[in-house]
Amino acid sequence: MDIEGAIDSAVAEVGTALLGKEAQIRLALCCLLSRGHLLIEDLPGMGKTTLSHALAAVLGLSYKRVQFTSDLLPADILGVSVYNRNDGSFTFHPGPVFTQVLLADEINRTTPRTQSALLEAMAEGQVTIEGETRRLPRPFFVIATQNPIHQSGTYPLPESQLDRFLMRLHLGYPDPQAERQMLLNTTAGEDPEAALQRCLTPEELESCRAATSQVHVADSVLDYLQRLVAFTRERAEFAVGLSPRGALALLDCARTWAFMNRRQHIVPEDLQAVLAAVAAHRLVPSGDYAGDGHALVDLMQRSVDVIRS
Amino acid sequence: MSQTLAVGTLIPRNALVWIIISQFALLAPHLTRLPLWLVLVYLATAVWRILVFQGRASFPGRALRALLAVAGFVAIYLSYGNLLGLEPTVALLLVAFAFKLLELVKLKDAYVLLFLGYFICVIGFLFSQDLLLVLYALFTLVLVTTGLVALHRPREDRFRLGSVRLPALMLAQAFPLMLVLFFLFPRIGPLWTVPVKSHAAKTGVSDFMKPGDISTLSQSGEVAFRVQFEGDIPPKSGLYWRGLVFSVLDEGAWRSLRYNELPAGELRQPAVTPKGTPLSYSVLMLPTQQNWLYSLRYAEPEQRGILRTSDFRLYSPVEIEEQMQYKVRSWPATSLELELSAWRRQTELALPAQHNPATRELAQRLRRDAQDDAGFVDAVLRYFREEPFIYTLQPPLLDTQDPMDQFLLQTRRGFCEHYAYAFVVMMRAAGVPARVVAGYQGGEVNPVNRTVIVHQFDAHAWAEVWLEGQGWVRIDPTAAVSPDRIELGLEEAVAGEGSFLANSPLSPLRYRGVNWVNMLRLRYDALTYQWQSWVVGFDGEEQYRLLQNLFGSIRTPVFAGVVLASGALVLLPVAWLLLRRRRPPALPPEQALYLDFCEQMHKRGITRRPGEAPGSFGRRIALEAPALQQWANHVTTVFDQLEYSRDSGEPAAHRQQLAHLRQLLRRGPQVQ
Numbered sequence: 001m002d003i004e005g006a007i008d009s010a011v012a013e014v015g016t017a018l019l020g021k022e023a024q025i026r027l028a029l030c031c032l033l034s035r036g037h038l039l040i041e042d043l044p045g046m047g048k049t050t051l052s053h054a055l056a057a058v059l060g061l062s063y064k065r066v067q068f069t070s071d072l073l074p075a076d077i078l079g080v081s082v083y084n085r086n087d088g089s090f091t092f093h094p095g096p097v098f099t100q101v102l103l104a105d106e107i108n109r110t111t112p113r114t115q116s117a118l119l120e121a122m123a124e125g126q127v128t129i130e131g132e133t134r135r136l137p138r139p140f141f142v143i144a145t146q147n148p149i150h151q152s153g154t155y156p157l158p159e160s161q162l163d164r165f166l167m168r169l170h171l172g173y174p175d176p177q178a179e180r181q182m183l184l185n186t187t188a189g190e191d192p193e194a195a196l197q198r199c200l201t202p203e204e205l206e207s208c209r210a211a212t213s214q215v216h217v218a219d220s221v222l223d224y225l226q227r228l229v230a231f232t233r234e235r236a237e238f239a240v241g242l243s244p245r246g247a248l249a250l251l252d253c254a255r256t257w258a259f260m261n262r263r264q265h266i267v268p269e270d271l272q273a274v275l276a277a278v279a280a281h282r283l284v285p286s287g288d289y290a291g292d293g294h295a296l297v298d299l300m301q302r303s304v305d306v307i308r309s
Numbered sequence: 310m311s312q313t314l315a316v317g318t319l320i321p322r323n324a325l326v327w328i329i330i331s332q333f334a335l336l337a338p339h340l341t342r343l344p345l346w347l348v349l350v351y352l353a354t355a356v357w358r359i360l361v362f363q364g365r366a367s368f369p370g371r372a373l374r375a376l377l378a379v380a381g382f383v384a385i386y387l388s389y390g391n392l393l394g395l396e397p398t399v400a401l402l403l404v405a406f407a408f409k410l411l412e413l414v415k416l417k418d419a420y421v422l423l424f425l426g427y428f429i430c431v432i433g434f435l436f437s438q439d440l441l442l443v444l445y446a447l448f449t450l451v452l453v454t455t456g457l458v459a460l461h462r463p464r465e466d467r468f469r470l471g472s473v474r475l476p477a478l479m480l481a482q483a484f485p486l487m488l489v490l491f492f493l494f495p496r497i498g499p500l501w502t503v504p505v506k507s508h509a510a511k512t513g514v515s516d517f518m519k520p521g522d523i524s525t526l527s528q529s530g531e532v533a534f535r536v537q538f539e540g541d542i543p544p545k546s547g548l549y550w551r552g553l554v555f556s557v558l559d560e561g562a563w564r565s566l567r568y569n570e571l572p573a574g575e576l577r578q579p580a581v582t583p584k585g586t587p588l589s590y591s592v593l594m595l596p597t598q599q600n601w602l603y604s605l606r607y608a609e610p611e612q613r614g615i616l617r618t619s620d621f622r623l624y625s626p627v628e629i630e631e632q633m634q635y636k637v638r639s640w641p642a643t644s645l646e647l648e649l650s651a652w653r654r655q656t657e658l659a660l661p662a663q664h665n666p667a668t669r670e671l672a673q674r675l676r677r678d679a680q681d682d683a684g685f686v687d688a689v690l691r692y693f694r695e696e697p698f699i700y701t702l703q704p705p706l707l708d709t710q711d712p713m714d715q716f717l718l719q720t721r722r723g724f725c726e727h728y729a730y731a732f733v734v735m736m737r738a739a740g741v742p743a744r745v746v747a748g749y750q751g752g753e754v755n756p757v758n759r760t761v762i763v764h765q766f767d768a769h770a771w772a773e774v775w776l777e778g779q780g781w782v783r784i785d786p787t788a789a790v791s792p793d794r795i796e797l798g799l800e801e802a803v804a805g806e807g808s809f810l811a812n813s814p815l816s817p818l819r820y821r822g823v824n825w826v827n828m829l830r831l832r833y834d835a836l837t838y839q840w841q842s843w844v845v846g847f848d849g850e851e852q853y854r855l856l857q858n859l860f861g862s863i864r865t866p867v868f869a870g871v872v873l874a875s876g877a878l879v880l881l882p883v884a885w886l887l888l889r890r891r892r893p894p895a896l897p898p899e900q901a902l903y904l905d906f907c908e909q910m911h912k913r914g915i916t917r918r919p920g921e922a923p924g925s926f927g928r929r930i931a932l933e934a935p936a937l938q939q940w941a942n943h944v945t946t947v948f949d950q951l952e953y954s955r956d957s958g959e960p961a962a963h964r965q966q967l968a969h970l971r972q973l974l975r976r977g978p979q980v981q
Contacts, residue, residue, distance in 0.1 A: 216953075216954065216955040218952060218953040218954070220897075220900070220952050220953065221953055264954070264955060265953045265954045265955055266953065267922065267923070267924055267949060267953045268922035268923070268924075268953075269922040269924040269925055272920075272922055272925070287467070288466065288467040288469050289466075289467065290466070290467055300920075301920045302918075302919050302920045303919065303920065304920060305919060305920055306920065306921070306922045306923065307896070307900050307903060307904060308896070308900075
């Protein structure tokens with residue numbers, strides 16, 4: 001089976017655990033295949049944890065979960081050195097961050113101090129504890145979940161840190177059909193999560209990365225991308241436009257998306273498919289504009305034509 | 310109203326806010342002329358419309374709207390007493406403008422309302438053409454245009470004041486065109502006259518005078534006229550602006566001779582030999598709704614259309630309803646009417662019998678003691694000077710039977726008209742021909758542009774006495790009582806009693822003592838003079854003169870040519886700039902071909918949405934028009950290959966694909 005087929009089966013496999021959310025699953029996989037961290041924002045009980053767990057399982061990666069609380073300290077994530085009485089030395093006990101997929105559940109419940117410890121790990125792929133730098137396993141993904149910020153007792157992530165997540169996804173309520181299927185499954189006593197099969201080997205994951213970088217980007221696509229980015233920087237509706245990192249993230253994700261769709265080149269739809277997930281959390285509407293990031297993405301997509309006119 | 314409306318036809322929230330703001334702004338300059346309840350109507354309609362927007366009220370039904378319209382008519386009739394005339398009509402328009410807000414359902418209604426707003430912008434000029442009002446009208450113009458622009462903005466826009474920037478810019482761009490139209494648009498005479506003269510519209514000195522008239526006028530700080538002298542400005546004490554000559558004392562009031570009272574031989578002005586050097590000046594008069602013009606003694610108009618009367622005044626055959634500028638030359642030293650006709654002598658000596666016996670007796674006694682008429686005049690003036698007469702803006706009321714007896718012997722407090730009245734009565738009682746002259750005295754010299762500003766409070770009445778060998782001689786009895794009035798002006802003369810402009814505490818004239826206020830006022834007045842004489846005064850005649858100077862004789866083709874050429878001169882650069890900026894760079898051939906495909910699909914009823922990518926569009930076509938699916942897929946695939954894939958780099962393959970695409974498009978879909 002080729003890699004694309006393996007990806008399709010991974011999507012299908014996760015789909016057995018999280019019903020009726022194929023679009024979000026594809027985007028989440030796209031994010032991980034592009035080596036990016038994922039932020040899932042939704043109300044409790046929408047399947048955020050299920051999705052992240054299932055993703056780790058189908059990719060065959062080690063998985064740890066940290067429930068973020070307001071009294072969580074950086075050491076609780078990174079690990080501590082403990083004095084060993086037998087040989088009179090300090091032994092490092094690695095924290096949950098030493099894993100391949102880390103689920104940071106409700107990341108906005110913890111203090112900025114702990115958040116930033118995690119964010120350093122995300123950006124660098126390594127952590128520094130007591131002056132010693134330790135590399136994290138490869139690949140290293142953080143899947144963070146977040147409650148909508150207007151709930152009480154939360155520390156919303158600042159824009160600069162949101163930018164470190166390649167994508168932000170909303171899951172939303174399942175459609176009635178999928179929900180009924182889910183209800184039936186639980187009454188039958190099945191646990192779909194337990195039965196998940198690994199679909200991609202680490203080698204395939206690595207070659208996927210290589211194949212993605214081979215995807216062709218035509219001049220007109222770059223042109224379209226640049227016009228989209230320029231739009232966010234020029235128009236009054238945007239307080240903060242897309243950064244160069246944001247533009248790069250768009251291109252990366254569009255490449256992976258094209259690859260997942262068995263294409264050797266990017267077409268504008270690829271950009272449009274990932275646009276909302278990649279751009280919405282990086283855009284800040286100006287004070288005069290009533291809409292949020294998603295409204296801005298809509299505005300971008302409506303206003304910038306694929307063909308320059 | 311239970312109509313269902315497409316979203317596109319609803320009025321955005323912002324536009325509604327701007328419309329309401331501009332309604333109030335348009336109402337504001339008329340407030341002084343309108344009944345107070347109109348403001349309540351505006352508030353009520355605005356609140357109502359906002360409640361409708363919030364869904365807490367509904368639009369008025371047909372019956373209620375009809376009722377409101379009738380109520381508007383009735384209320385205006387009750388407030389003004391009639392429905393015709395300028396002010397009631399303007400009030401009607403403004404009421405309708407407010408009620409229209411309650412019919413503001415669709416975009417179409419908003420257009421009607423805003424275009425009406427543009428009309429209301431200019432209505433203020435029917436009442437005043439003041440510079441400040443012009444600036445205010447420009448401001449309202451921007452507001453109304455902002456409402457118009459807001460109608461076309463996305464409905465999720467928040468309200469912000471910065472929205473006026475774009476409309477202001479648009480109006481600024483229209484400015485050159487406005488200038489062209491100002492200079493060239495034909496000044497068509499009015500097709501009908503606006504009935505301006507409703508109540509109290511006449512201003513200035515009126516054509517009869519009772520004691521108390523001029524002191525009332527002196528409460529006003531308004532400008533009556535402005536004068537620009539060629540050469541030096543004569544001293545203040547020489548500035549007696551004659552407007553009216555009162556020769557008839559009738560039922561306690563002085564009035565001029567009516568035209569039909571003049572015998573045939575007295576209609577023309579007696580011949581005069583001008584003496585001394587003339588003063589040349591031009592007078593810019595504000596509308597008075599009266600006929601008489603103001604000038605210094607012995608004036609000859611330098612333009613046609615101004616008549617000279619037999620008592621040496623200037624007279625306009627049409628009432629002055631707009632501001633008027635006229636040039637005059639005056640010879641102050643000229644003797645007037647050295648020979649007095651018998652009719653004239655008799656007229657200027659007439660006194661109604663049985664009135665003021667004590668005054669007559671006093672006059673005759675003083676005449677007996679004097680050697681001649683001139684000595685008698687001196688004696689009367691000495692009487693005014695030496696007896697305890699007081700010059701005041703607040704004279705006591707006089708009884709109607711013998712007002713002068715009461716004034717001369719009891720109250721002895723009076724304003725200029727009292728002194729002029731008493732003086733002329735005494736002269737006539739003693740057989741010396743005399744008459745009252747009314748007009749303005751003095752004026753304020755504006756150092757900024759050397760104009761003389763004559764205010765209403767400069768209104769004055771004095772006397773003229775006919776002396777053998779000298780003709781009519783000006784005698785100002787007020788000067789005998791209060792020399793300050795003539796030398797320094799009214800403000801100084803009544804400084805002690807604090808009655809100067811007592812009813813207008815905010816008038817900048819009251820603060821002449823504060824240096825910068827005064828300077829600001831004078832500068833603004835100079836600006837007003839320029840504005841009034843160059844812009845407001847640019848009428849059909851001026852326009853004709855300008856065009857004649859520029860282009861020689863004016864024939865229709867020349868005029869049309871000038872209009873078109875100057876319009877083009879203004880608009881072409883703008884058009885060129887716009888076109889240059891808009892022209893898109895040439896599209897690559899495959900994109901042009903794809904747009905051609907989109908056009909073909911559009912004709913078949915499926916339009917590519919803004920921002921829709923070719924792939925998504927292809928899928929939509931497959932859904933909406935399965936018959937076209939095959940063709941559309943084919944085109945999309947080929948375009949996709951050409952535009953986005955790696956293979957498109959090879960020239961040969963590229964050309965081939967391009968030809969293929971072209972062929973596909975030419976052939977069109979093969980619909981079975």
